[in-house]
Amino acid sequence: MNAYQPRTDDMAFILSNVLQAPARLQALPAFAEVDPDLMRQVLDEAGKFVGEVVAPLNRDGDEVGARWEAGAVTMPPGFRDAYQAFWHAGWPALACPVEDGGQGLPAVLEATLYEMLSAANHGWTMAPGLLHGAYECIKHHGSDALKARYLEKIATGEWLATMCLTEPHAGSDLGLCRSKAVPQSDGSYHLSGTKIFISGGEHDLSDNIVHLVLARLPDAPPGPKGLSLFLVPKFYANGHRSAVVCERIEEKMGLHGSPTCVMRFDEATGWIVGEPGRGLNAMFVMMNAARLHVALQGIGLLDAAWQKADAYSKERRQMRAPSRGKGAGEADLIQDHPAMRRILDTQRAWIDGGRVLAYRTALELDLLKHHPDATRRDAAQRWCSLVTPVMKAAFSQQAFHGASECLQVFGGHGYVREWGIEQIVRDSRVAMIYEGTNEIQAIDLLVRKALADGGAGLLALLHELRADLDPSHAPDALALHQFATLGELTLELAEANARDTSLAFWVADDYLRAMAVALLAWAWSRIEAALAPQTPELATRWQAPAQALRHWVLPEFDMRVAIIKARCMDSRAGIRS
């Protein structure tokens, strides 16, 4: 089994040459000192830490797993030490402001860090993965007293955090939550109820755990507007333990290195975060960042899977490849067989294109927060709002399906534990579900966003994406063609939606897929534009995936459009799905 190695050269090329990230960031007052050297240095240090400390623990994370006993959770071998090293080195605080104990670096660097971490060890990474969201939540909605006690601990990662949302009868539909919060005379609340699927609800990685809990005040209205957000720590300032119990952890398909806890709150003392009845708002602050994080997990896991399959395909020989003629004797390397070559290059097309899109989205999060010009911030908001659900769904799906394709490169050896590829298939599957299922991402994109303003925002985004493209370059022309089609399709759906509001729910998945493919076409047009002035040696690295994209990935676009248009036509004829 070969462990994942971060590909910092590829990441740096995309950040600097494709996205001009250093120049864009340096133009912002907050990041005046973020030059290419600093970015490269952070990438390399992150790569070193991830490759040396976190990646080697991945197999034990799966095979030993997190263990529950009498309410306590013991993490797999090495997990606590690695986490203690992680926070002491300042990694959780990378993108937090200096005044809160952070390093004040841009979100796009945090994005590359989490891509590497997820690739190396998805289970371990679940624990710090929630920190930044909890930080933002307390920062923007917490009282001064809560901030004084918790903000820096969370920013630095000294204490880990959870999001306690789901309940046995309330998964995608948080409005069905029943947990209760009863106000006390001292301004605190007593929280009671059972929360399920709580990642890192209990563990031994950090000395305290801070739970953010959705619950209802007495007499709160039913549904989502009756939900408020509360903070309940595992240990209070006086050292006493709160009345929060981890009742068990789930047996899962994968991700055994991350304990998925059932948490019972028995009149546990906590404090409100933000306004009563605005609990979902407080959580949704971090929605785009959290969903982008899942996309980065997908890209990382796919890279980890590709690395394994690529290495295996260069070692193992089976049969003669057609390009090698029909001579007797030795077999050819697996990588020379077209069916395998195609799998490998296609995954790389998704990985490279995914990085362009994910890092660009992270940059937009930086611009959204720090750009002095409101118009530019609006554009950043639009980008994040429309592109993030596409990224979350498309790359969590590709991680699972692409890892399964990579498993196929190993033949029977992929189905056994030996090479670690089947672990990636199992681990990655959860990402299609959490942070809003992929079907909910599609509805978010089409129904709640693209159609909510009759397509105006989507067309503005496409207009912006078109700006840099040159129709006389073949890769640009492909992207331009798909953008034009996507724009027309959006208007056609807006028109159909006025007649039949169900239709969009039926075709939302196809719409998201069409947009994902068009965005990939755009991302690769930007890679190919960045390569033009480069050396031919560099270009050969990107040639095969660029070709795989055109041959095997982009054709899905027309299929999705055809599916949607057929449904629109039925709708016009009065036929409901």
Add this chain to the structure above:
Amino acid sequence: MNAYQPRTDDMAFILSNVLQAPARLQALPAFAEVDPDLMRQVLDEAGKFVGEVVAPLNRDGDEVGARWEAGAVTMPPGFRDAYQAFWHAGWPALACPVEDGGQGLPAVLEATLYEMLSAANHGWTMAPGLLHGAYECIKHHGSDALKARYLEKIATGEWLATMCLTEPHAGSDLGLCRSKAVPQSDGSYHLSGTKIFISGGEHDLSDNIVHLVLARLPDAPPGPKGLSLFLVPKFYANGHRSAVVCERIEEKMGLHGSPTCVMRFDEATGWIVGEPGRGLNAMFVMMNAARLHVALQGIGLLDAAWQKADAYSKERRQMRAPSRGKGAGEADLIQDHPAMRRILDTQRAWIDGGRVLAYRTALELDLLKHHPDATRRDAAQRWCSLVTPVMKAAFSQQAFHGASECLQVFGGHGYVREWGIEQIVRDSRVAMIYEGTNEIQAIDLLVRKALADGGAGLLALLHELRADLDPSHAPDALALHQFATLGELTLELAEANARDTSLAFWVADDYLRAMAVALLAWAWSRIEAALAPQTPELATRWQAPAQALRHWVLPEFDMRVAIIKARCMDSRAGIRS
């Protein structure tokens, strides 16, 4: 967790009303007594046995699994008793001739039995799944002495069998096998070597195990033509144990109920089966039946996954469905949400269409063996040869991907063990690899078969498929259109292949998918034709999957054709992939 229940009504409808199986079989002298009542009776008895005896053991098969200790393998709780009941009841011998201890029933009934068994308990079913192949192999190639000792034991299933093909360096490429067979003065051979991935190489289900082993005679030429086939039992007639040791079993992604063994042969005494150097031929006798068997596993597993998701979607409520309006209060059932409805109905389109195709293929196997007319037998041979690889690849893929879609219906509850859906995802994945990887099926279909005679056989098959279709019926017209396109495409590829023999290897997967979709369109046209004279109540059962097929499945055909045509165009322009 709800256990799988065989859907014998659906199976009977397809056998009798769609495929007219009883009439076709009764026309054959061998099956003159196989009337609709007998077929239904066998289906019902099989369904009862599978549902009551085999299905309840599936969870333990996964969680306890087969256990290795000091060379012995203990099967999961209940597995041995269920197997003993299975062979005592005569199920393994269903399709074996009466003179060999069997029941002399048609292969199509065995097909329905194995679909049910695989759906109920894929791991358990691996053990008897190899019996029929071993029976055919010994029947057609074994010496009279071997037949006298082994044929009836294998036919009845009193003894189980293995196929020992793969070696550490020889997976898809059996020509690389190194195991040796040294002739002895008494006509026996001493077998030495290590075989891997041997399903059921060791277990406690039956009192003896019969291994069929590929090995090389001294001075045999390298490559596949140097391979001969040998029989080595676990126990000889004198009660002595052979020098065959199970060194360990694999840790796998799933299928824990089936021990995947590393088998070491240390000068183990065995006997040759068939001619020296014709070992692969002896094994390939059973290739079509074995690959159809994998397709049936896929259909069964997909049905099991669909049953779980369907039941869950009728119990669990989340959010308001668009068709139900925007009233406050209670949430709607998951089955009313378009994204979930679409997943459920699409899987059913694959299951029902798959049954039509798989049972029809099994019928062709019956005709191939028993039809008095050589021309009809040739047509059956053509059907099996061309349709079987499509079925193996398409339905093993759909089992995995469709089970994953069904998992999505459960949200987070699908990723945990609770409902058993994630087990199906893990178990089913192996079927894309064994009996020839799906990529090898595609090469078999396009390179070795469709293009080998310039497309003639494929066009003859399409001609035959078109015979019953009426272009004025919409479902028939869709299938006719796809058949016409597939025929043209085949000729275009034959022409391109004359210039560039690599091209077919690049597009083989797309060609197989296009054919799978076209065959599904045909299968559903036959279902819809059979429904026409039926009661409307019956028709509603099939309406939603028929619609899902048209909306979400058939559009893939045009995409695959576009992908292939683009590669052909490049090839004409002298651009190689």
